[in-house]
Amino acid sequence: MRKLIILFFVGLAITVSSCRQDFVFEKSNGKLSFSKDTIYLDTVFTNIGSSTYTLKVYNKSSKDIKIPTIRLAKGVGTKYRITVDGMTGDENRVFHDVELLAKDSMYIFIETTAGIGDANPSDFLYTDQIEFDSGANLQKVELVTLIQDAYFIFPNKQNGITESIPIGFNDDGTILETNGRNLSHNHLDNGDEYLFKTDKPYVVYGYASVPNGETLTIPAGARVHFHADSGLVVQQGGTLHVNGTASATDALENEVIFEGDRLEPDFSSVPGQWGTVYLRQGSGTNNHRIKNLTIKNAVIGLLIEPNIGAPIAIENTQIYDCSNYGIFSSNSRIDGKKIVINTCGQFCLATVYGGDYNFTNCTFNNNWSSSKQLAVYVADYFKDTDTEFFPLQANFTNCIIYGSNTNELILNKKGTIFNSSFQNCLVKLNVSSGSIILTNILYDAIRLEQNGNLVNKKPDFFDISKNKLVIGEDSFAKGTGIDAGIPFDILGNPRVSPFDIGAYNWITFPSN
Structure with a gap:
């Protein structure tokens, strides 16, 4: 019985293979289609390799075809390299008798490593072409790269x-x-x-x-x-x-x-x-x-x-x-004015092991796509296992501390000298039962707001995803700051009364 089963499958395989017809490839007729007619390989530094770019080649006919040659026009001396459906051809420059089934497509991957001396001296462009076939059936795709010295x-x-x-x-x-x-x-x-x-x-x-x-x-x-x-x-x-x-x-x-x-x-x-x-x-x-x-x-x-x-x-x-961090500082002294930090994997600003910090008219915003990132972290130690801690003085005036989580500020204290000051800041915090819990430090919400701080009010940033943290006309940071002795915003615009919180003066956003 076992022999009969084996004979059955062998016979089935022979039957299936005998029904298969070999593919017949016709010579291409110059009617290939391409995903792009020009590949722009973005600016590269001289003699530094580019990223890999992709060209897709389509055979939209109902016939299997064979492309006699796919080659780079400048030949083996070109600074471009290509692979065709995983094949490297002759030095990644010339390919012969490339088959492409009916209604099918293939990928060509393109790279370059060129020097400034290879580029056109008038515009610093280095160019070549991928040629498909020749004579009357010749088709071309342009390659263009800007070389920067x-x-x-x-x-x-x-x-x-x-x-x-x-x-x-x-x-x-x-x-x-x-x-x-x-x-x-x-x-x-x-x-x-x-x-x-x-x-x-x-x-x-x-x-x-x-x-x-x-x-x-x-x-x-x-x-x-x-x-x-x-x-x-x-x-x-x-x-x-x-x-x-x-x-x-x-x-x-x-x-x-x-x-x-x-x-x-x-x-x-x-x-x-x-x-x-x-x-x-x-x-x-x-x-x-x-x-x-x-x-x-x-x-x-x-x-x-x-x-x-x-x-x-x-x-x-x-x-x-x-x-990871925008600024990570350990037991240092920083005088920071008009600093903008946006989107970091952990903290925009982290100060550990104490130190002496003054931040005025700064904007710290963190919209990293996780639940663990924060805008500002201030501590007099670093690791939870630390038994060593240092005096801290951290002053924030006219600062925005904001982000995508419900709490964007942590103060961590182990020592006895831990002085923090927030004056006319816009801060996003977890508020519970009338108090703001900042790890092991309890701030009374009313006292914090008596210092001119705004808790959980929207700054109305223009476009966080594009790092445009200018505040708009509807921002709660507009006109709610104090005169901190900084005459201009980060763009060089004069600061006038009523003063705005953050690194930027407010503007009227365009309607479109």
Whole structure:
């Protein structure tokens, strides 16, 4: 019986295979259809690989066809690379006898790595074409890429070992290091790296380090792009001066901008593309100053270790879309004016192990899509297991503390010196039985509101998803602040009585 069953299935297989007709492919007739007639590979830095772009090719006829050739017009010398339905062809440039079934489609994936010298000198465009077939049946899809020149900062490599810099200590006291190098006053390609230029952007691989005794000065209009797992670290005795100024247009032409090195629009708001700006303990010998700086898409925007010297001055600074924190500060002194932080995976602002903080006319908003993120966290310790805590003084004046959760502010206290002050702030809090519970600190709601604070009132932001936190005419922050000695808002508009809460003056939103 078992043999009969086996014979049955063998016979069935033979019968099925004998009914199958081999596909007959006809030569293509030049009537392919494409998802796009031009593929624009967004701006890339010179000699840095692009993202992968997709072209879909359709055979809308009722016949199976064979395309004699699919090739890049510039041949093997082109800076583009393609794969056709997973095939690599001849060096990712030429493909022969590509089959495409009737009413079917295939994918072509496109990448490029081109230098500024490859581009057209008049417009810096690098172009090519994907050619399908030839002669009378020739069809083409255009490829266009804008190449941008840059100053590159990356660690040296010798005998297969990449240069590294210190970033801290392990629990056993050994030094922690990461890929990076100290900046140079006489770099062969970049010149004096302690005074950034504005004629070209900077692209940083690994961590650019400012060592003891040096000051990095970044002028208005500078653009700095960080690769994945890269950033800027200021060592003990080093100093950072960011000297941006107010801009007249949305291009932020005078702002200093720190962001990732992926220039495609799809990456414009992706968090965590690069590391952080790290101000280590004992840095700031020449007094850190940060003015008119925009930080986008980092893991932590500003990571600040204990600093008990002169306050770190942060003014007119915007931090957006960080995967962890906007500002994370440990037992430091910060004088923050007109800071805007929006959408972070944990906290927009977190201060731990105490410190001395003054934030005036700042806007902290967190709409991260989870239930754990908060706008502001203030504590005199860090971990719940900590037995060590430090004195805290934290003052918030004319600030917006808001977000998508029911509570956007936490104060955590273990020590005896814990002083916090909120004056004319708009704060989103959990209110229960007439009191505001901030972890183990009980604030009377009436007393808080007697200080001019507004609890659970809407700020009426223009567009949170696009990091536009200007307040509108219907905002409760409009005209409810005090004169805090700050004559202009973050956009350079004069502050006049009645004063508004937050970094921006209110505006009338457009109707469309």
